[in-house]
Amino acid sequence: VSQPTAIVPPATGRLGAPAAGPIASVAWDRGAAVIIDQRQLPDTLVLRRLSAVEDVVEAIRTLAVRGAPAIGIAGAYGVVMGLLAAGDVSRASALAELDRLVSRIGTARPTAVNLAVAVDRVALAVRGTRGDARDMAAAALVEARAIHDQDRASCEAIGRAGLELLGGARRLLTHCNTGRLATGGDGTALAIVYAAHAAGRLEEVLVDETRPLLQGARLTAWELAQAEIPHRVLVDGAAGLAMARGMVDAVLVGCDRVAADGDTANKVGTYGLAVLAARHGLPFYVAGPLTSFDAATPDGDGIVVEERAADEVRAFGGTSTTPPGAPVWNPAFDVTPAELITAFVTDAGVLRPPYGPAIAAAIEDAGRG
């Protein structure tokens, strides 16, 4: 990944969606994507300028940029960069380069469907463009910006729909990071938190730290502190006790890929939360834009769960957490069966069981719209 272009003390750099504040998780800037390097939070707020396709792929692989919607946006900008870098070539050469870009960027991570969807969408727009390589790159940028803008709007819609759904639930538990860092707007599950706080209807957010990469402790706690939203961080294993003690009114999580029947891949640990929520009779809400729904995958068995490097579990910072070379199993996601999900909160409204028809109808309506 390229060198950082700016290091902003976290205390002064305020995080916000592009429309709301100065620093976005991903921003397009004169031929490059500027991202917040999420690996370095919360110690340092580093902005990193990704000006080559390889930078984008590396940033996605290493989770410098992460969150299903955010990697979709970054991937879309990556395709633009690749076409710009190809220069003033023939239309056939540009289309061949486009195919390579779609494959290279679209497969940087396997589980979240948004990445492949965004990259394919840019490719479709490019292929439908008449004109030369420059026109094609321009069309790619228009489409990438549209994806980014639509994600921001999706976050707003999710926040609104989720706020209504919450009813009197004021103490929320969440997992991983699903906020401004993970999306092009206010987030998915966290957009609902922001909306509830703005409406004066939030008491506390319990934030699972979310091992191994601690997106909850490092990123969600940082976001919520910036927004002055009351929260406490807990280890992932403490969620059960929190529910047993009556400290939680509802569980809110995001999603990386929702199958056609509602089975949902999300950050590892989500499934256990859903099972606990069911035991305690708590609503378990999954928030995400329709771009996270994958009608082509019939159910959870068809979702590829990314397994990541053992070293993510073996050390944190410079300190070993296991004996050297300890054998490790490190799945990044798990799959929550649809039956454990109380409702989906999407940019097309709230979806209720049975999810097969509800998801199909929402996707069909969106296609018509």
Next chain:
Amino acid sequence: VSQPTAIVPPATGRLGAPAAGPIASVAWDRGAAVIIDQRQLPDTLVLRRLSAVEDVVEAIRTLAVRGAPAIGIAGAYGVVMGLLAAGDVSRASALAELDRLVSRIGTARPTAVNLAVAVDRVALAVRGTRGDARDMAAAALVEARAIHDQDRASCEAIGRAGLELLGGARRLLTHCNTGRLATGGDGTALAIVYAAHAAGRLEEVLVDETRPLLQGARLTAWELAQAEIPHRVLVDGAAGLAMARGMVDAVLVGCDRVAADGDTANKVGTYGLAVLAARHGLPFYVAGPLTSFDAATPDGDGIVVEERAADEVRAFGGTSTTPPGAPVWNPAFDVTPAELITAFVTDAGVLRPPYGPAIAAAIEDAGRG
């Protein structure tokens, strides 16, 4: 805590129960307790000589020595040290000192019942002794050594009973550390693992890393590697996926305090594992000596769950895991309701539901024995 007396490279220092190998979690040595400093594993195997009561209390509080049976043994030796330090005082002075020691050491940590039980048992032996302060200290040492020896025998009995109970279960999942580091012998839940491995009936142990202090990743993985037992470390949130994928035949955990009805306090995260095991129809076994059973506490509501410092969650090694000063909730234990426990494996055999009568009978039999 006192300065380390020996630093042994983990690769050469082999861990073992006193009867089985050169290094024990706790050993009495000429007026002091020598412990393995468990905070420094797996990087360094440090033996620490605790020669004053304050050293013992500090070692228990900071988890330099940990595991319900091991802190019972260390606490018992602490009482001996305190009486030895009091010197050649009057019998009345020695008894007054004894009361102070019982209170000071017995409350160093609240959740595990073994500590208070062991300290009380030494006190009872001392009070029953005729003779001067020296005789009283000698009686304390005899009793502390008996507690230590009995724990070693308890571990063997648990291993034997558990091996029979396992039947064809060859792939086990465990949480925290319940082995040679946690006890005076081979362990509680891990004694069963050692027994299954020795019998050629073990395929793999999945080891929950066990946040926040990583007793699974740091200690259990180290113990199992030393014993050449096949294992993999996973983050606590991955246990649900492991069960959903059919990678687990049974779950084995230890216990810090079992109430009279079978409700069980153990390392935070245990309750979530029990709920997941029930969903997947997997046996959920709790292993521990009868000294971990507390007939005076009717059910789980009466168990005090220790809440520890926020900094345990906020940083690991020298690296922050949260923003500075992030609000944290850090319960060290949770309570698993008896209904989720398939069986208890104790030094008095296997206990099956209904647990109220089974536990009462086992304790009564042990008292008669």
